[in-house]
Structures are given as structure tokens and as C-alpha cells.
Amino acid sequence: MDWLFKFPQIDPDILLSVKRAIDGSLKTLTRNYGQSIENFFYPLQQVLIFFERVISNAPWPLVVLALAAIAWFAARSVKVVVAVILMLLAIGLMGLWPDAMKTISLVLTATLFSIAIGIPLGILMNRYKRVGAIMQTVLDVMQTMPPFVYLIPVVMLLGIGRVPGFIAVVIYAIPPIIRLTDLGIRLVDKEVLEAADAYGCSRSQKLWKVQMPLAMPTIMAGINQTIMMALGMVVIASMIGVQGLGLNVLQAIANQYFTQGIFNGFAIVGIAIIFDRISQAYGHRLQKHRGARHD
Amino acid sequence: MTKSSTSIEIRDLYKIFGSAPERFVSAVKNGMSKTELGKTHGHILGLNNINITMPAGKIQVVMGLSGSGKSTLIRHINRLIEPTSGSILIDGRNVLEMNELELREFRRNNTAMVFQRFALLPHRTVIDNVTFGLEIRGVEKGRARETGMRWIERVGLHGFENRYPDELSGGMQQRVGLARALSNDASILLMDEAYSALDPLIRTDMQTMLLDLQKELKKTIVFITHDLDEALRLGDNIVILRDGSIIQQGDAQDILLRPADDYIRRFIKDVNRARFIKVDAVMEAMPKQAPKSAPRLRSGTSLEVAAVELSKAGQDSALVTDAAGAPLGIVSLRQITAALASEDVG
Ligand SMILES: Nc1ncnc2c1ncn2[C@@H]1O[C@H](COP(=O)(O)OP(=O)(O)O)[C@@H](O)[C@H]1O
Numbered sequence: 033m034d035w036l037f038k039f040p041q042i043d044p045d046i047l048l049s050v051k052r053a054i055d056g057s058l059k060t061l062t063r064n065y066g067q068s069i070e071n072f073f074y075p076l077q078q079v080l081i082f083f084e085r086v087i088s089n090a091p092w093p094l095v096v097l098a099l100a101a102i103a104w105f106a107a108r109s110v111k112v113v114v115a116v117i118l119m120l121l122a123i124g125l126m127g128l129w130p131d132a133m134k135t136i137s138l139v140l141t142a143t144l145f146s147i148a149i150g151i152p153l154g155i156l157m158n159r160y161k162r163v164g165a166i167m168q169t170v171l172d173v174m175q176t177m178p179p180f181v182y183l184i185p186v187v188m189l190l191g192i193g194r195v196p197g198f199i200a201v202v203i204y205a206i207p208p209i210i211r212l213t214d215l216g217i218r219l220v221d222k223e224v225l226e227a228a229d230a231y232g233c234s235r236s237q238k239l240w241k242v243q244m245p246l247a248m249p250t251i252m253a254g255i256n257q258t259i260m261m262a263l264g265m266v267v268i269a270s271m272i273g274v275q276g277l278g279l280n281v282l283q284a285i286a287n288q289y290f291t292q293g294i295f296n297g298f299a300i301v302g303i304a305i306i307f308d309r310i311s312q313a314y315g316h317r318l319q320k321h322r323g324a325r326h327d
Numbered sequence: 328m329t330k331s332s333t334s335i336e337i338r339d340l341y342k343i344f345g346s347a348p349e350r351f352v353s354a355v356k357n358g359m360s361k362t363e364l365g366k367t368h369g370h371i372l373g374l375n376n377i378n379i380t381m382p383a384g385k386i387q388v389v390m391g392l393s394g395s396g397k398s399t400l401i402r403h404i405n406r407l408i409e410p411t412s413g414s415i416l417i418d419g420r421n422v423l424e425m426n427e428l429e430l431r432e433f434r435r436n437n438t439a440m441v442f443q444r445f446a447l448l449p450h451r452t453v454i455d456n457v458t459f460g461l462e463i464r465g466v467e468k469g470r471a472r473e474t475g476m477r478w479i480e481r482v483g484l485h486g487f488e489n490r491y492p493d494e495l496s497g498g499m500q501q502r503v504g505l506a507r508a509l510s511n512d513a514s515i516l517l518m519d520e521a522y523s524a525l526d527p528l529i530r531t532d533m534q535t536m537l538l539d540l541q542k543e544l545k546k547t548i549v550f551i552t553h554d555l556d557e558a559l560r561l562g563d564n565i566v567i568l569r570d571g572s573i574i575q576q577g578d579a580q581d582i583l584l585r586p587a588d589d590y591i592r593r594f595i596k597d598v599n600r601a602r603f604i605k606v607d608a609v610m611e612a613m614p615k616q617a618p619k620s621a622p623r624l625r626s627g628t629s630l631e632v633a634a635v636e637l638s639k640a641g642q643d644s645a646l647v648t649d650a651a652g653a654p655l656g657i658v659s660l661r662q663i664t665a666a667l668a669s670e671d672v673g
């Protein structure tokens with residue numbers, strides 16, 4: 033009766049050799065192609081460095097002003113603008129300005145990148161049923177896989193640093209924008225689509241003049257979620273070499289610096305609130321004439 | 328603004344909804360009913376042996392209860408729905424033989440459609456909605472705007488061109504829908520229950536506007552409705568659908584005076600017959616000696632008006648004359664009352 037209480041297992045030797053084979057080939061891959069992989073990501077690295085420099089080296093009043101202006105154009109609300117300014121001042125007064133800038137730069141670049149590839153993927157997913165079904169599964173896996181697990185191959189291939197951190201953040205944060213682009217297009221009123229067909233729209237006319245504009249509020253909700261998830265990832269990403277507020281939190285955990293942890297944690301929350309308010313207010317403004325809300 | 332109009336011929340049209348519709352065409356042609364097709368084979372009979380000739384420049388009404396196949400039928404004309412079998416000839420050209428590009432051009436230039444729930448683009452202003460069809464066709468912006476403004480004015484929306492659809496009432500939104508369709512300058516206008524979502528009073532206004540416009544535009548209009556009053560008021564020709572089949576075709580007089588079956592009789596039971604039946608339909612041939620001093624009624628006068636005229640004149644019968652005044656026949660109060668009372672008059 034022994035077999036009932038001990039789960040029958042594949043021979044440990046076989047398992048070991050499978051693991052060795054996979055890890056081994058990954059290692060060979062890195063050894064042989066490491067340089068070319070690094071070269072491939074070199075432009076991305078430069079872009080990330082450029083963004084970080086711009087935002088970190090700019091005079092702080094200018095950064096505050098710029099973010100306040102973005103808040104104004106997105107939300108058209110004095111309340112939101114004031115909240116943004118107060119939040120930034122508080123972060124600065126706590127001595128976290130340089131780290132906050134690094135974090136903001138990472139989150140912004142990761143979000144822009146996610147938008148740039150997530151929206152086209154969402155459109156593809158919507159247009160081709162087969163692609164959609166496959167993508168759905170991939171997204172499900174991505175969203176349930178603990179992020180630590182896919183940090184491993186990223187680090188194996190790219191080592192530690194800005195680029196792998198960025199990639200990890202993008203992988204973690206991109207699913208909502210893909211999903212909500214697809215959903216937004218699917219939710220467009222059937223009769224309006226029929227009208228587009230009846231007036232002789234080509235596929236691309238229908239997409240750009242009807243489907244995308246009407247899906248915009250939903251897509252905006254996806255962008256909002258993507259930003260929030262990118263921010264949520266900054267602590268984990270700091271484990272593989274991303275600097276900023278996340279790294280401070282990580283150090284605080286390692287050394288049991290409670291106050292440092294709290295301060296940096298609040299700074300992350302503050303940035304989250306800023307981005308959340310701005311993107312949500314913009315989303316609501318978009319919805320004004322676009323019918324149903326899906327938030 | 329006007330364009331020489333276009334006739335629409337629908338020949339032997341069948342539409343079966345389901346996973347393998349071709350398998351059941353011949354069974355349906357041999358008389359399988361909608362119920363049987365649905366119950367035993369899980370397919371829905373959308374349209375069954377439809378033959379209609381829609382003359383150029385007239386308003387063709389298609390009437391029937393909900394689910395009778397009206398929307399399915401009108402969507403075959405611009406091929407938003409593919410038929411299972413049959414043909415649709417527009418000025419002799421078979422819509423079903425067009426390839427994708429030809430079909431797109433056909434939809435852009437020859438047809439325009441008005442929808443029950445308006446189907447406006449909510450993120451665009453009135454003027455940008457109205458010029459949508461022109462924009463799709465690639466008409467230059469300034470010219471499109473000019474055309475659009477003209478139609479906005481024509482449908483009574485002057486001053487609203489920069490509003491958004493959600494700022495307008497239902498009736499006004501449908502005016503936008505109509506202006507969008509008219510801006511296209513297509514010879515065929517497809518209206519799928521265009522007025523069904525509107526309040527009765529506004530609906531009557533919109534009907535009047537359509538009739539006024541049509542006097543001038545002479546488009547081939549296919550107008551779908553489930554409302555008999557609307558059908559009688561607008562239709563030069565009326566087709567009545569039930570379960571995807573045509574049960575009667577004809578003008579208002581035919582339907583009211585010679586209903587094809589009990590289904591139609593039930594339909595017309597509550598209609599104001601006096602308003603829609605015309606003296607022409609009930610008059611008798613001129614007797615040898617025309618009664619002197621009888622009042623004269625123009626051909627096309629409704630029984631409602633005729634009865635008032637007769638009682639005002641204190642006479643029993645009146646002469647029906649053509650536009651030039653030449654007598655066509657004679658109509659009496661007795662005939663009028665008979666036509667109003669009974670449902671089947673000769
Ligand atoms: N895409 C479809 N798939 C299956 N059945 C359909 C489809 N479209 C319409 N039908 C069916 O065809 C019949 C006619 O529908 P429709 O043309 O919309 O009627 P109406 O416009 O007169 O209310 C109905 O029984 C409806 O359920």
C-alpha cells in the first residue's frame with residue numbers, strides 16, 4: 033500500500049537530466065549569443081538611459097511644472113493639478129527626489145513601450161480569432177505566473193541591469209492593455225459597425241474611424257492598469273538592478289530599516305496616485321461623448 | 328441634388344441562418360416550414376422565396392411583425408447579409424456578383440442607410456457625422472462640409488452642427504441619420520425601422536419631412552416598419568412579410584380593401600380606414616346621366632374628406648374627377664360607409 037501514500041514520481045535521474053539539458057542549452061545560448069543579444073538591446077538601453085537623464089537632470093521646478101501641465105491637459109481639473117503638485121513636493125521634501133525621478137522614468141518608458149506594442153497586439157487579437165485564442169492563453173499564463181519565475185530567464189540572457197529590469201516590468205504590465213484593447217473593440221455597438229459597412233468603409237477606415245475611437249475609453253482603462261502594474265513591479269525589478277525607490281525598499285527589507293521602507297513605500301503610492309488620477313480623469317473626459325462606460 | 332433613380336429587383340431570394348444552410352435550400356423550396364426547419368434541423372428560415380420588384384423613384388414599404396425577416400431582407404439589398412440563394416438586381420446589375428471592391432464602391436455611391444437606433448458615431452459632432460459617408464469616399468473636406476451643412480439645414484438642424492449626438496433628442500438624432508444618408512446623394516435609400524424608436528408626434532413629423540423630400544428627390548426608398556399607419560402613409564407599394572414569406576404585395580388600397588388572409592385582416596382591423604382609402608377605390612363607373620349639381624371630388628381624395636364634403640353639400644353622391652376636371656366615376660355615401668365598415672370590398 034506504499035504507493036498510495038507516496039505519489040508515483042518520474043525517476044529522479046531522468047528529471048535531473050531534463051533540467052540539466054534545458055539549463056545547459058540556455059547557458060550555451062547565453063554564452064554563444066550573449067553578445068548579440070546585448071547588441072540587440074543596446075538601442076533600448078540608450079533610450080532608457082536618455083529618458084532617465086532627461087528627467088533626472090532637469091531642474092526640479094521644471095519637472096513639477098511639466099507634470100502639472102500634463103495633469104491639466106489630461107484632466108482639465110484644478111483639483112487634480114493641485115494634488116499632483118502637492119504629491120511631488122512631499123516626495124521631494126522627504127529627500128527622495130532623485131530616486132523618484134528614476135522610478136517615474138522607468139514607469140513612463142515601460143508604459144509607452146507597453147502601449148506601443150500592446151495596442152497593435154490587441155488589434156490583432158481582435159481581428160484574428162486563432163491569434164486571439166492563443167494570445168488569451170499566453171496572457172493568462174503571464175498574469176498568473178509569479179514574476180520571480182520569469183526573472184530567471186531574463187537574467188540568464190541579459191544579466192543584471194536596466195534593460196532586464198525594464199523587460200521584466202513590461203512583461204508584467206502589458207497584459208491589461210492588450211486585453212482591454214481587444215475588449216474595447218469588441219464592445220463597439222454592432223449597429224454602428226453595420227453603419228460603417230453600409231457606408232462602404234474599408235477595413236482600415238472602419239478600424240481607425242470607428243472602432244478605435246469608440247474603444248478609446250476602454251483602452252484608457254487598460255493604460256491605467258498597465259501604469260499601476262508597472263509601479264507595482266518596481267520593488268521586484270530592483271532585485272535585478274533597477275534603481276530608484278524600489279531599491280530603497282529592497283534595502284529597507286534586507287536591513288530592517290522600517291522608516292526608510294515606509295517613506296519610500298509612500299513615495300511609490302504618491303506616484304501611483306498621480307498617474308492614476310491623471311489617466312483616469314483623461315479616460316472620463318474621453319467617455320463624455322462616447323456612450324457606455326466600462327470601468 | 329437629384330439623380331436618376333434606380334429599380335431594385337429581388338428574385339427567388341432565400342436566406343437560411345445556421346451552420347450548413349445550403350443543405351436545406353431544396354427542402355425549403357419544396358415547402359419545408361420555418362417551424363420544421365427550426366425544430367428538427369436547428370436552422371432558422373430568415374427569408375423564404377422573396378420576389379419583389381421595387382420601381383425606381385418610389386417608396387417601397389416592407390411591413391411585418393418583429394422577427395418576420397424585414398431587417399434581413401433590407402440588408403440583402405446592400406449585401407450586409409449574404410443570401411443562401413437567389414439574386415438581387417439593381418438597375419440590372421447583380422449585387423451578388425460584385426467582388427469586395429466593387430461592393431464597397433457600390434455601397435459608397437449607390438446606397439445610403441438609416442438605422443433604427445440611429446447608429447451615429449458618438450465621438451463625432453453632427454456635421455462630422457453627416458459628412459461621414461463623403462469622408463469615406465474621399466470627398467475633399469471643404470466640399471463635404473458644404474454638402475453636409477446644406478442637408479443639416481434641410482432636415483431642420485441648423486445651429487446644431489457642432490453638437491454631439493448625446494446632446495440631441497431621439498428625433499433630432501434621427502434627423503442627423505437622415506442627413507448623413509442624404510449627403511451621400513445615393514439613388515437608393517434604405518431605412519430600417521428608421522422611425523420606430525421615435526415618439527408618435529415626432530414620427531409623424533419625420534414622415535411628413537420624408538414625403539416632402541421625396542417629392543423633390545425621387546429616390547428609390549425601401550422603408551421598413553411594423554406600423555401599419557406608417558406603411559399606409561408612406562408606401563407607394565407595400566409588401567407584408569410573415570415568418571420570412573411574402574403574404575401580400577400591393578398599394579394601400581389593395582391591402583385595406585382586399586386583405587390576403589386573416590393575418591392581414593387582424594393587422595388592418597384598427598386602422599383609420601377613412602384616412603387611407605381613396606374614393607378611386609370605391610367609386611362606380613359614370614352613369615349615363617350624371618347627376619346635376621353633384622359636388623366634385625379630385626381623384627385621390629380620402630373617404631374621410633369625401634364624407635365631409637358630401638355632408639357639407641347635403642348630397643348623396645359626388646363626381647370623382649381627374650386633375651383636369653374630367654369625370655372619372657361617381658361615389659355615394661352608401662359606398663363610402665360600406666367601404667369603411669367592411670374589410671372586404673370587391
Ligand atoms: N444572424 C442571425 N442568426 C440567426 N438567426 C437570425 C440572424 N439574424 C436574424 N435571424 C432570425 O431571422 C428572423 C428574422 O429576423 P429579422 O430580419 O431581424 O426580423 P425583423 O427585422 O422583421 O424583426 C428572426 O427569426 C431572427 O431570429
Ligand SMILES: [Mg+2]
Pocket residue numbers: 397398399520
Ligand atoms: Mg428589424
